[in-house]
Structure formats: C-alpha cells, structure tokens
Amino acid sequence: MDTRALSLSPLILHSFENPTCIPRSHNNHHFVRLFSSIHINRVSKTPLAIQNPSPTIPTPDNGKLTTPTLKQLCQTHVPDQILLRMEEVGYVMPTEVQRQALPRLFTGRDCILHAQTGSGKTLTYLLLIYSIINTRKSAVQALVLVPTRELGMQVTKVARILAAKPTGVEGEQKSCTIMALLDGGTLRRQKTWFKAEPPAVVVATVGSLCQMLERQLFSLGTLRVLVVDEVDFLFNSSKQASSLRKILTTYSSCNNRQTVFASASIPHHNRFLHDAVQQKWTKRDVIHIHVSPVEPMPSRLYHRFIVCDTKRKLQTLLSLIQSDAPESGIIFVGEQSEKSKKAGNAPSTSLLIDFLKASYHGSLDILLLEDDMNFNSRAASLLEVRKGGGYLLVATDVAARGVDFPEMTHIYNFDLPKNAIDYLHRAGRTCRKPFSDINCNVTSIIVPEERFVLQRYENELMFVCEELIP
Numbered sequence: 001m002d003t004r005a006l007s008l009s010p011l012i013l014h015s016f017e018n019p020t021c022i023p024r025s026h027n028n029h030h031f032v033r034l035f036s037s038i039h040i041n042r043v044s045k046t047p048l049a050i051q052n053p054s055p056t057i058p059t060p061d062n063g064k065l066t067t068p069t070l071k072q073l074c075q076t077h078v079p080d081q082i083l084l085r086m087e088e089v090g091y092v093m094p095t096e097v098q099r100q101a102l103p104r105l106f107t108g109r110d111c112i113l114h115a116q117t118g119s120g121k122t123l124t125y126l127l128l129i130y131s132i133i134n135t136r137k138s139a140v141q142a143l144v145l146v147p148t149r150e151l152g153m154q155v156t157k158v159a160r161i162l163a164a165k166p167t168g169v170e171g172e173q174k175s176c177t178i179m180a181l182l183d184g185g186t187l188r189r190q191k192t193w194f195k196a197e198p199p200a201v202v203v204a205t206v207g208s209l210c211q212m213l214e215r216q217l218f219s220l221g222t223l224r225v226l227v228v229d230e231v232d233f234l235f236n237s238s239k240q241a242s243s244l245r246k247i248l249t250t251y252s253s254c255n256n257r258q259t260v261f262a263s264a265s266i267p268h269h270n271r272f273l274h275d276a277v278q279q280k281w282t283k284r285d286v287i288h289i290h291v292s293p294v295e296p297m298p299s300r301l302y303h304r305f306i307v308c309d310t311k312r313k314l315q316t317l318l319s320l321i322q323s324d325a326p327e328s329g330i331i332f333v334g335e336q337s338e339k340s341k342k343a344g345n346a347p348s349t350s351l352l353i354d355f356l357k358a359s360y361h362g363s364l365d366i367l368l369l370e371d372d373m374n375f376n377s378r379a380a381s382l383l384e385v386r387k388g389g390g391y392l393l394v395a396t397d398v399a400a401r402g403v404d405f406p407e408m409t410h411i412y413n414f415d416l417p418k419n420a421i422d423y424l425h426r427a428g429r430t431c432r433k434p435f436s437d438i439n440c441n442v443t444s445i446i447v448p449e450e451r452f453v454l455q456r457y458e459n460e461l462m463f464v465c466e467e468l469i470p
C-alpha cells in the first residue's frame with residue numbers, strides 16, 4: 001500500500017499552480033505549515049488551493065485579523081446550551097481540523113475528514129450533529145458508526161458530556177438523548193428504549209446496528225447525519241465491510257442525510273472519494289478536508305528504534321522503561337497466530353505481563369487490554385487507565401484505533417505493527433493534547449531483519465526514526 005504517493009497528490013497539484021513554491025524537502029516544517037490547508041475537489045478534479053479556508057474575523061478593538069474561537073465558528077449553527085457546555089469543559093479554541101472543517105460542514109456538504117490522530121475529529125463531527133438535530137423530535141436523527149465497543153463508549157461519553165446541562169442554566173429544555181448500541185451489550189434494554197422513545201443520536205458498532213435493523217426494530221429513514229469513524233478500518237474489515245455498504249445504500253439514502261467519513265488514514269483517498277460518489281454513499285459535491293497531508297503524524301512525536309536479538313527483547317524493554325520513566329505507556333504486542341494458539345503456546349501478552357510483574361519495580365500499574373478478553377474485563381482495564389495515576393498498558397491493536405488516552409507519553413512497539421497505517425494509529429495514542437508542547441516517544445524494539453520493514457514505514461509515513469544504541 002503506497003500511502004505516500006497518494007497523500008502527496010495535493011502538493012503536486014498545488015505546486016503546479018504555484019511553480020515558485022515547489023518544496024525542497026518533505027520534512028521541511030515551514031513547507032508543512034504552508035501546505036497544511038489545501039483542499040482539492042477530487043471528484044470534479046478541480047484543484048482548489050485554499051491557503052486560509054476558514055474565516056478570520058476582525059477583532060472589534062483594533063481591526064486585526066485573529067483566529068475565531070470555537071464558539072464564534074459555531075455560533076449561529078449550534079444551540080447555545082451546547083456552546084456553553086463546550087466552553088465549560090475546556091473546548092475554547094478550535095484545532096486545525098475544526099477550524100477548516102466546521103464552516104464547510106455547516107453548509108451541508110458531505111465530507112471526508114482526514115486529519116492526524118488526536119487532532120479533534122470527534123468534536124468536529126459531534127458539533128455538526130448538534131447543529132442539525134432537533135431535540136423535540138422523537139426520532140433517530142444522527143448515527144455514528146465505530147469499529148470497536150471501546151471507541152463507541154468513548155464517543156458516547158463525549159457526546160453526553162456536551163449534551164449535559166451547563167452549570168447555572170435553569171429551565172426544562174429537553175436535552176439530547178444518546179444511545180450506545182455496541183457489540184457485547186444486551187440489546188434488550190435498547191429495544192425497550194426504541195419502543196418507548198427513540199434516541200436522537202445513536203453511536204453503534206456495525207454488527208449491533210445491523211441486528212436491530214434486520215429485526216426491523218427501527219429504521220434509518222429519519223436520519224439527518226451519518227458519521228463513519230475510522231472508515232478505512234471498517235472498509236478493510238472482512239466482517240464489517242459488507243454490512244457497512246448496506247447501511248450506506250440499502251438502509252438509508254445519501255440524499256436525505258449529510259454523510260461524514262473520518263480517519264487519520266485514508267489510503268488511496270482519491271479512489272475512495274470516487275467510489276463514495278459512484279456508490280452513492282455521498283452526494284456528488286463531497287469535499288475532502290485533508291489537514292497536514294505531508295505530516296501524517298504529530299510533529300511532537302519522536303520515533304526511535306533499538307535493535308536486539310529475540311531473546312533480549314524483554315530485558316531491552318525493561319531497560320527502556322527504566323531509563324524513559326514514562327508518565328504512562330502502552331506496550332503493543334502482535335496478536336497470537338492461530339497456529340501458536342493450536343500449539344497451546346501462551347500468548348505474548350501473558351508472557352509480557354508475567355515478566356513485567358516479576359521484574360518491573362517502578363510505580364506504574366500494569367494492565368492488559370487484548371481482543372481475547374471478554375468485554376467486561378476490557379472495560380475494567382480501560383476504566384483503570386482513565387482513572388489516571390500512571391500505568392503500563394500491555395495491548396494488542398484493539399487499543400490502537402481512536403481510543404483517547406490524553407496522559408499517554410510513551411508507546412513501545414514490542415512487536416512491529418503489520419503495516420505503516422497500524423504504526424500511525426499505534427503512535428497516535430500519544431500526543432493527544434491539542435495546544436500542548438509536551439513531546440512524546442514511540443520506540444520500536446526490533447530484530448536486525450526487521451530494520452528494512454521499519455525503514456519502509458518511515459518512507460511511507462515520511463518520518464525519521466532515530467537508532468538507540470544499547
């Protein structure tokens with residue numbers, strides 16, 4: 001998968017329009033900033049090189065141009081109660097994706113939201129949802145599709161935080177109801193809820209939603225906004241892709257709804273845009289908002305690797321943790337193969353947990369999150385993580401997509417991810433505080449034969465990995 005060729009295409013078009021701006025190096029930060037806000041209408045193949053696409057507004061006192069606050073960006077679109085709440089929980093200035101996307105989303109255009117991990121895509125689409133739904137109407141008006149239960153719980157939580165009544169606001173205004181319809185939940189309660197009064201917003205995993213739709217427990221006929229988060233992951237999943245297609249075309253129509261696809265990675269995005277229109281998943285004038293196309297990972301993220309032989313990997317990891325002294329860290333481990341399971345071997349996650357419990361004497365708690373755990377144990381691990389206080393989370397890629405761990409400072413790839421996209425999402429569990437200047441680290445522990453694999457990821461994602469000498 002050559003992600004680089006595709007993510008560079010906007011640059012090539014822009015450089016063509018402005019021959020004096022052709023960059024010398026893709027790692028040049030000035031260049032990255034200069035080109036961070038280019039938009040291309042790929043369907044009509046019309047390059048729209050917009051340097052500053054969202055409004056800058058004059059301040060009343062001195063007439064200088066300044067960046068609008070989130071509230072100013074949303075003011076005439078999102079209800080005041082949500083805006084008050086948004087500021088109350090600390091969302092004051094927009095992140096780059098919010099600044100670029102919100103004015104366009106409020107015009108009703110379908111959109112592909114393509115921006116770095118931790119850049120604030122969730123708040124972007126939730127503000128769109130709140131700008132559209134009518135809380136007095138008793139119907140499902142917005143649907144957010146997510147790949148995992150963990151991400152669904154997180155999105156539901158943020159949506160409910162925003163919908164809660166702001167402090168000091170009196171009155172009986174009806175607040176927005178948000179239902180989580182996620183794998184591993186019991187659908188009985190949701191069935192009763194649907195019958196009594198349908199929620200305005202549903203956050204769902206594809207499997208659970210389809211079960212409800214197939215049993216005709218509700219329909220998507222009243223849908224006004226459909227968001228597909230981690231869209232590339234969902235379309236890549238053999239279990240979920242065909243159901244997702246059905247939701248996009250059979251159960252609902254793109255003419256009745258505004259559709260948003262979001263992810264930090266949309267490989268072959270030109271092709272995806274083309275397909276989205278052809279298959280009628282979106283309307284023809286869908287826009288692609290691509291923030292930082294030449295810097296797909298946050299610039300505060302430092303990438304390192306250390307080479308050792310397989311037998312020394314555990315000891316090397318321990319030495320790294322001791323010298324880094326992370327506030328919190330995730331140790332990513334590959335999933336156990338079916339062959340290894342059949343042979344009765346213990347999974348690497350268990351071996352690692354046992355090793356750390358025996359050899360690590362620091363202050364961090366050691367936790368586990370993997371696919372094979374039941375949903376309750378997974379939720380318990382996440383709850384511990386969210387309490388804060390410092391932990392080392394041993395995890396498979398179930399923790400790599402979308403999950404927000406704001407306090408995370410270090411990622412360790414005990415096993416290399418399978419591809420560059422997985423590297424990007426694992427790395428993206430750090431550097432998740434917009435406007436912070438704290439640097440974070442991703443360290444891969446590799447055997448000599450894996451150096452070329454990591455090199456390939458560096459080329460595809462355009463980052464430099466520094467070697468640590470043991």
Ligand SMILES: Nc1ncnc2c1ncn2[C@@H]1O[C@H](COP(=O)(O)OP(=O)(O)OP(=O)(O)O)[C@@H](O)[C@H]1O
Nearest residue numbers: 091093094095117118119120121122123264402404
């Ligand atoms: N305007 C803002 N001001 C302050 N914090 C923000 C703002 N917008 C988002 N955040 C915070 O930034 C963090 C990352 O946001 P979010 O989870 O939406 O990232 P994302 O773009 O969806 O990342 P990923 O691609 O990894 O899913 C969250 O902790 C969120 O609360």
